[in-house]
Structures are given as structure tokens and as C-alpha cells.
Amino acid sequence: MRSDEYDRLYLSPPHLGRHELNYLHKAIEDNWVAPVGPNIDGFERDICQYTGAQHCVALNSGTAAIHLGLQLLGVGPGDEVLVPSFTFVATANPVRYLGAEPVFIDSETDTWNICPGLLREALTERSRRGRLPKAIVLVHLYGMPARLPELLAIAAEFGVPVLEDAAEALGSTFQKQPLGTFGAVGIFSFNGNKIITTSGGGALVTNKSEWAQQARWLATQARDAAPHYQHSAVGYNYRLSNLLAGIGRGQMGLIEDRVKRRREIYAQYCELLKPLPAVQVGPAELPNARANRWLTTILLRPEHTNLSPEEVRQHLETHNIEARPLWKPLHLQPLFAGCATYGGSVCEDLFNRGLCLPSGSAMTDAHVRRVISALKEILPAG
Structure with missing residues (x-):
């Protein structure tokens, strides 16, 4: 395509x-x-x-x-x-x-x-x-x-x-x-x-x-x-x-309409990505919390795929779909070299396995299915 x-x-x-x-x-x-x-x-x-x-x-x-x-x-x-x-x-x-x-x-x-x-x-x-x-x-x-x-x-x-x-x-x-x-x-x-x-x-x-x-x-x-x-x-x-x-x-x-739609998009991703065991949609809300779901994010499970988030992102680009890596941890940024850091392995793992998917509130259900269809082309089904 x-x-x-x-x-x-x-x-x-x-x-x-x-x-x-x-x-x-x-x-x-x-x-x-x-x-x-x-x-x-x-x-x-x-x-x-x-x-x-x-x-x-x-x-x-x-x-x-x-x-x-x-x-x-x-x-x-x-x-x-x-x-x-x-x-x-x-x-x-x-x-x-x-x-x-x-x-x-x-x-x-x-x-x-x-x-x-x-x-x-x-x-x-x-x-x-x-x-x-x-x-x-x-x-x-x-x-x-x-x-x-x-x-x-x-x-x-x-x-x-x-x-x-x-x-x-x-x-x-x-x-x-x-x-x-x-x-x-x-x-x-x-x-x-x-x-x-x-x-x-x-x-x-x-x-x-x-x-x-x-x-x-x-x-x-x-x-x-x-x-x-x-x-x-x-x-x-x-x-x-x-x-x-x-x-x-x-x-x-x-604002409330925009939050409602982004939460709907997140729920659609969760449902439609179930057949792909290599994908984990996350994170889930804590009790008593409501996330606006500004961006829907996914993690790749290495036990189900050898693909990197960058390879998935580039595949989505062939379908004219923009995706983005998760934030690169600041303690890994050259700008902050030498700064004191407590831990680091968790956010490093998230960065190495994560990707942000299109989540704009103007997306239609057909747009979400388009993203899912592209992901199914490259990621193994269960």
C-alpha cells in the first residue's frame, strides 16, 4: 500500500x-x-x-x-x-x-x-x-x-x-x-x-x-x-x-466531549487489539481515577514478537499513520548526563517497548479500525 x-x-x-x-x-x-x-x-x-x-x-x-x-x-x-x-x-x-x-x-x-x-x-x-x-x-x-x-x-x-x-x-x-x-x-x-x-x-x-x-x-x-x-x-x-x-x-x-471521545477511542483499541497477544494496551486506571486518555499507548511483549516499536512505527508510516515512541527517559538524555537518578529500569523498559497510537478526538471508528488493520499486518495473531 x-x-x-x-x-x-x-x-x-x-x-x-x-x-x-x-x-x-x-x-x-x-x-x-x-x-x-x-x-x-x-x-x-x-x-x-x-x-x-x-x-x-x-x-x-x-x-x-x-x-x-x-x-x-x-x-x-x-x-x-x-x-x-x-x-x-x-x-x-x-x-x-x-x-x-x-x-x-x-x-x-x-x-x-x-x-x-x-x-x-x-x-x-x-x-x-x-x-x-x-x-x-x-x-x-x-x-x-x-x-x-x-x-x-x-x-x-x-x-x-x-x-x-x-x-x-x-x-x-x-x-x-x-x-x-x-x-x-x-x-x-x-x-x-x-x-x-x-x-x-x-x-x-x-x-x-x-x-x-x-x-x-x-x-x-x-x-x-x-x-x-x-x-x-x-x-x-x-x-x-x-x-x-x-x-x-x-x-x-x-472539554468533556473531548475527554469522552478519547476514552471511547482507548476502549476501542483495548477491544480490537485483544487478538494480538504481542500488544498490551496500557496503563489501566487506579481505583477512583479517571484518565482523560490524551494518548492511547501500547507496549510490545517480547515473548510474542521480536519487532521493535520503531519497526512498528515505520510500518504504520507506510499506511500514512503517525505514531510516536514513548518519552525517552530524561536520565538518558545527553542534556542531563551526570544528574542523580533513583532507579531507571522501569521507564527504560517502557521506552524500549512502547508506542503512542493516534488518539485525536476527531478520529472516527473507521480511523481506529484502519490503525488496527495496519497493526494486524505486522504483528502475530493469537
Whole structure:
């Protein structure tokens, strides 16, 4: 089959409705195209209403939100921050922005998120040295809720604050509480491939009004209160534009529909891949957890196939289907060579056996069957 016989099936493309245009047209009619405006205020209110967070600061990326969140937690030069190794590099890069060093923690096998046992080990060892980390970054990978009760209890025991990286997890919940609202600071991403998008964007949420005020100040070049431009601290150009916030407002009205469809796609993959023993769809949800299923992921079982994820990915490419390897662990990245790491074998195994499948909420049932048909061509049936 030639790769051009079907339209390209992307991993997780933007999925827009019609309401976004209403907010964009209004902004243009009112000449609110500058970085601030009513769409930003409205988008922040929408996020607060949906998540239950008391305060939200709309920013131009999830990375910017992590950067400001770590700064609010007091991270600075020479500090350490505990970070899961199995995540996108944007989780750890802001640690370096602030002159601090990441310490990487391996995953646990059920959720693929940070391992509570290794987190305790890292905190215990650093406590004995008399130098606790300044913060813990807790990631909900691919929208899967982490082991929140255990992780938060360990963090509280050692008195280390948690920044909750829910970049991939808007719409996911634990015990019906939205992810992103369990830590001292939470962050979301609205990049083009996320469950909802503003083209590019992010948000920081917190229940502390003074932190939200500080984040807004830092995100707008830290301009002091004066009629002229006066600055007493380093600031950043991190605010979301009013136009993009308008897209976000339209998207927020669709969030539950988008979560519902992605969960349906995951369930279809689970059912249709049953005849292929070489494939494990995962991970499963913990009790009382709801994953938004941002991306459906699979692991190859070496006892049933000698194929690598890259060989499967290349085969899907011949059908014009985009797939992607799981995140390469950060402790294996040249950028972070020499960083302290606790464990590593679990996330290394996941990377070596895993693949992300097309999961966009605009996918039809026929699209899912197309992916399954391509996989059946290359993987052995039971």
C-alpha cells in the first residue's frame, strides 16, 4: 500500500469547534488583539470554574507555567528539584532555567508515573545529608492520574512542596477532583496536540492569591507600579494573547466531549487489539481515577514478537499513520548526563517497548479500525 492512498492520520491534531470563532471575531471587532483583554480574564475564569482552582494565570506555554511555578516555590541556584525521569523534557528544563539541578526518579509499573517508594528513598537520603530538595514535580503522564495519596503524603512528611504538572491531564480526575489542583501549584498545557488547544499556551493554577498576583507580575516583565517603565526584578514575556485566549474559551466548552471521545477511542483499541497477544494496551486506571486518555499507548511483549516499536512505527508510516515512541527517559538524555537518578529500569523498559497510537478526538471508528488493520499486518495473531 502506498503512503498516499489515505489522508494522513495524525497522532493528536487540534480539534476545533465553531464557538472559537465567536470569541475571535469579538476580539477583532473590539480591537482587543493586544496581549491583554477580556478573553484572557474569561479563559482564566473558565479554567477556575472547571477545575475548582481559586486562581488561574493564562500563559503562553505550559513550560512557562512550570518556570513561574518553581520560582513561586522558591527554587533558585544550587537547589535540587525531584522530577520523574519518564516525561517530556519541558518538565525539567525550567529547573535548569533557575540554576537548580533535577534529580530523576523512576516510574512505577501501574500508572507509569513517579514511584512512591523511590521518591521516599530520595527524600530520606537527602534528608540525612541535611539538604532536602526545594520542590517535587509530579507528572500525570499521558493524562493518567499518579498515585496521589501516597505521593502527597510522602511530600508532606518531608515538608517539600509539590508542583503538579498536569500538562497532559486536563479533564482527568482522582476521587472526582480535577488533576492540577492537588499540589501547591498546578500547570496545564494548551499546545496544539493537547486535549484542548489555544494553538500554543498554558496556565498556572493555585489557591494562593498572592502567588497568582506574583505570577502575573513576573509574566508581564515584572513591571513595577509607576507611570514610567520601572523594573526591580527580572521578568518574562509569558502572558497568553487575547486572541489565543479566545480560542481557549471556545475549547473549554468542549472539554468533556473531548475527554469522552478519547476514552471511547482507548476502549476501542483495548477491544480490537485483544487478538494480538504481542500488544498490551496500557496503563489501566487506579481505583477512583479517571484518565482523560490524551494518548492511547501500547507496549510490545517480547515473548510474542521480536519487532521493535520503531519497526512498528515505520510500518504504520507506510499506511500514512503517525505514531510516536514513548518519552525517552530524561536520565538518558545527553542534556542531563551526570544528574542523580533513583532507579531507571522501569521507564527504560517502557521506552524500549512502547508506542503512542493516534488518539485525536476527531478520529472516527473507521480511523481506529484502519490503525488496527495496519497493526494486524505486522504483528502475530493469537
